[in-house]
Amino acid sequence: xxxxxxxxxxxxxxxxxxxxxxxxxxxxxxxxxxxxxxxxxxxxxxxxxxxxxxxxxxxxxxxxxxxxxxxxxxxxxxxxxxxxxxxxxxxxxxxxxxxxxxxxxxxxxxxxxxxxxxxxxxxxxxxxxxxxxxxxxxxxxxxxxxxxxxxxxxxxxxxxxxxxxxxxxxxxxxxxxxxxxxxxxxxxxxxxxxxxxxxxxxxxxxxxxxxxxxxxxxxxxxxxxxxxxxxxxxxxxxxxxxxxxxxxxxxxxxxxxxxxxxxxxxxxxxxxxxxxxxxxxxxxxxx
Amino acid sequence: xxxxxxxxxxxxxxxxxxxxxxxxxxxxxxxxxxxxxxxxxxxxxxxxxxxxxxxxxxxxxxxxxxxxxxxxxxxxxxxxxxxxxxxxxxxxxxxxxxxxxxxxxxxxxxxxxxxxxxxxxxxxxxxxxxxxxxxxxxxxxxxxxxxxxxxxxxxxxxxxxxxxxxxxxxxxxxxxxxxxxxxxxxxxxxxxxxxxxxxxxxxxxxxxxxxxxxxxxxxxxxxxxxxxxxxxxxxxxxxxxxxxxxxxxxxxxxxxxxxxxxxxxxxxxxxxxxxxxxxxxxxxxxxxxxxxxxxxxxxxxxxxxxxxxxxxxxxxxxxxxxxxxxxxxxxxxxxxxxxxxxxxxxxxxxxxxxxxxxxxxxxxxxxxxxxxxxxxxxxxxxxxxxxxxxxxxxxxxxxxxxxxxxxxx
Numbered sequence: 001x002x003x004x005x006x007x008x009x010x011x012x013x014x015x016x017x018x019x020x021x022x023x024x025x026x027x028x029x030x031x032x033x034x035x036x037x038x039x040x041x042x043x044x045x046x047x048x049x050x051x052x053x054x055x056x057x058x059x060x061x062x063x064x065x066x067x068x069x070x071x072x073x074x075x076x077x078x079x080x081x082x083x084x085x086x087x088x089x090x091x092x093x094x095x096x097x098x099x100x101x102x103x104x105x106x107x108x109x110x111x112x113x114x115x116x117x118x119x120x121x122x123x124x125x126x127x128x129x130x131x132x133x134x135x136x137x138x139x140x141x142x143x144x145x146x147x148x149x150x151x152x153x154x155x156x157x158x159x160x161x162x163x164x165x166x167x168x169x170x171x172x173x174x175x176x177x178x179x180x181x182x183x184x185x186x187x188x189x190x191x192x193x194x195x196x197x198x199x200x201x202x203x204x205x206x207x208x209x210x211x212x213x214x215x216x217x218x219x220x221x222x223x224x225x226x227x228x229x230x231x232x233x234x235x236x237x238x239x240x241x242x243x244x245x246x247x248x249x250x251x252x253x254x255x256x257x258x259x260x261x262x263x264x265x266x267x268x269x270x271x272x273x274x275x276x277x278x279x280x281x282x283x284x285x286x287x
Numbered sequence: 288x289x290x291x292x293x294x295x296x297x298x299x300x301x302x303x304x305x306x307x308x309x310x311x312x313x314x315x316x317x318x319x320x321x322x323x324x325x326x327x328x329x330x331x332x333x334x335x336x337x338x339x340x341x342x343x344x345x346x347x348x349x350x351x352x353x354x355x356x357x358x359x360x361x362x363x364x365x366x367x368x369x370x371x372x373x374x375x376x377x378x379x380x381x382x383x384x385x386x387x388x389x390x391x392x393x394x395x396x397x398x399x400x401x402x403x404x405x406x407x408x409x410x411x412x413x414x415x416x417x418x419x420x421x422x423x424x425x426x427x428x429x430x431x432x433x434x435x436x437x438x439x440x441x442x443x444x445x446x447x448x449x450x451x452x453x454x455x456x457x458x459x460x461x462x463x464x465x466x467x468x469x470x471x472x473x474x475x476x477x478x479x480x481x482x483x484x485x486x487x488x489x490x491x492x493x494x495x496x497x498x499x500x501x502x503x504x505x506x507x508x509x510x511x512x513x514x515x516x517x518x519x520x521x522x523x524x525x526x527x528x529x530x531x532x533x534x535x536x537x538x539x540x541x542x543x544x545x546x547x548x549x550x551x552x553x554x555x556x557x558x559x560x561x562x563x564x565x566x567x568x569x570x571x572x573x574x575x576x577x578x579x580x581x582x583x584x585x586x587x588x589x590x591x592x593x594x595x596x597x598x599x600x601x602x603x604x605x606x607x608x609x610x611x612x613x614x615x616x617x618x619x620x621x622x623x624x625x626x627x628x629x630x631x632x633x634x635x636x637x638x639x640x641x642x643x644x645x646x647x648x649x650x651x652x653x654x655x656x657x658x659x660x661x662x663x664x665x666x667x668x669x670x671x672x673x674x675x676x677x678x679x680x681x682x683x684x685x686x687x688x689x690x691x692x693x694x695x696x
Contacts, residue, residue, distance in 0.1 A: 237378035239413025251357035
């Protein structure tokens with residue numbers, strides 16, 4: 001159990017830069033006379049379990065970890081809240097991409113095709129885009145072959161490797177389509193994983209939200225409120241935090257909102273990824 | 288289920304006069320961000336920019352691009368693509384400052400935060416503040432530096448083509464050995480003359496670009512001098528001369544001087560100043576054309592080094608007349624430190640005599656002795672003249688010149 005005075009946040013070590021970021025923020029919090037520390041997890045599942053068990057006060061969560069937090073918290077008689085999020089977490093989309101020289105014009109055309117996705121636990125490259133298939137009347141796995149690229153399982157898609165392998169599989173002709181987050185389509189094109197002009201987007205999900213700073217109603221109310229206020233007070237013009245904000249990929253922390261997780265909730269239910277109480281029930285998931 | 292409708296737009300509708308950019312067929316994977324940045328730059332934050340374009344992925348990529356740069360795409364613009372300008376870029380440059388004036392070095396102190404940036408560049412706040420401790424104009428500057436640098440560049444010579452390495456020489460073994468000994472002595476002296484500015488080079492704030500350039504070319508000059516002296520020493524054999532402990536102790540005392548102005552004073556004003564006479568002596572009395580050509584070319588370079596050293600120390604003394612006492616103490620300290628050493632190696636002294644004699648005969652050697660005595664008198668005269676230029680009285684200049692190291696450099 002964290003002590004009474006230090007606010008302890010969990011973060012998942014999906015990349016070495018996580019240490020740079022939260023060490024830097026920790027120093028900045030200290031300068032604001034706010035007692036903050038962080039612990040690192042190798043995967044989101046243990047982080048969420050520790051949040052709900054009260055071993056940490058806040059969890060820098062993936063969207064999938066948020067969904068599980070909501071369920072675990074409710075099952076234990078508390079409530080998960082999204083304290084804050086990055087400006088860049090709002091209104092993301094995922095896309096389904098084909099090679100430009102193939103005849104596919106819409107997601108419905110992918111009947112019988114092989115479709116590459118990211119890791120089993122990637123909201124943006126697996127869980128959410130596969131809903132597009134269902135909405136087009138295709139049953140993933142039955143009406144189309146899903147080829148998953150399980151890189152960094154347990155990191156909920158934070159590791160870009162699975163998406164990049166899916167994109168390479170598309171370029172190599174191993175698959176007919178690939179799923180990825182909108183930003184990676186642009187990045188992969190710029191880094192020539194996808195040659196310019198060689199791919200075409202045939203499907204785009206509605207907007208959804210990504211990470212949030214999850215807390216529970218059982219946490220220390222005042223300290224958590226101050227934590228959220230301080231994060232939102234970080235100023236991109238301030239040279240002390242700007243490099244850290246750049247590393248973390250945001251310009252501004254904005255108030256947390258929970259309107260952007262409906263698609264993922266649906267995907268979790270339809271794939272039985274977690275049950276209603278937040279137990280991990282996904283068959284092929286070994287974080 | 289939670290409401291998934293997009294948040295309502297708070298921005299005004301783009302009116303008839305709303306800013307518009309047409310990207311044509313250019314996509315964000317092909318440089319469209321340049322046109323977008325250019326169109327957004329003059330607009331205040333919150334302003335809407337209508338984006339037109341034919342790239343099929345534009346609608347997807349524009350959202351990605353805008354999000355990553357702190358702008359947003361208005362979701363409620365009826366099929367139109369409208370970017371609402373954010374303030375992230377303005378925030379990033381809010382506390383930026385110019386690294387001095389592009390036209391000239393600052394008259395005072397260079398800011399550590401300017402670091403490696405070009406003089407006059409706009410410096411984003413928050414970068415490293417490297418320690419270049421020679422950051423005070425008065426400590427490093429000399430008005431003549433840019434001119435000397437230009438001269439140095441124009442005066443660079445190629446050892447391979449500027450020296451008649453194949454010219455016939457027919458020296459007696461004794462005279463050739465003397466030339467080799469003098470070259471051996473010159474190499475270690477030039478090594479010291481390379482190391483001293485090289486050590487300071489990395490300490491001069493890059494804002495004083497002209498000084499950094501001048502020191503850099505000075506180091507390159509010395510590297511070339513080491514090369515040609517070495518090549519002459521080995522022209523007819525691979526056995527070099529001797530290196531006396533006293534001579535190396537004298538050079539070590541130059542390396543040990545931590546103060547930039549004092550080091551330049553000892554090295555360039557007094558040491559290299561004396562070397563101007565030595566090199567002129569070598570050119571005049573060289574027994575072979577290769578040695579004469581080398582001395583001629585090296586002398587030109589060394590004259591620039593002396594000019595910078597003298598101009599710098601002169602400026603520093605003018606800014607702080609009390610510096611004269613420090614210079615005097617530096618000479619006295621060095622003299623005391625070297626009191627119990629031999630100074631110029633006897634072998635070097637003799638080699639100069641034989642070199643100037645040009646032949647291994649009593650009459651020639653007598654002439655050589657006279658010429659070396661004349662050289663020493665010229666060196667003393669030169670040092671006294673330069674000391675007088677720094678404001679020392681005739682008597683003080685004479686006394687200080689007499690304390691200069693017997694090793695010449």
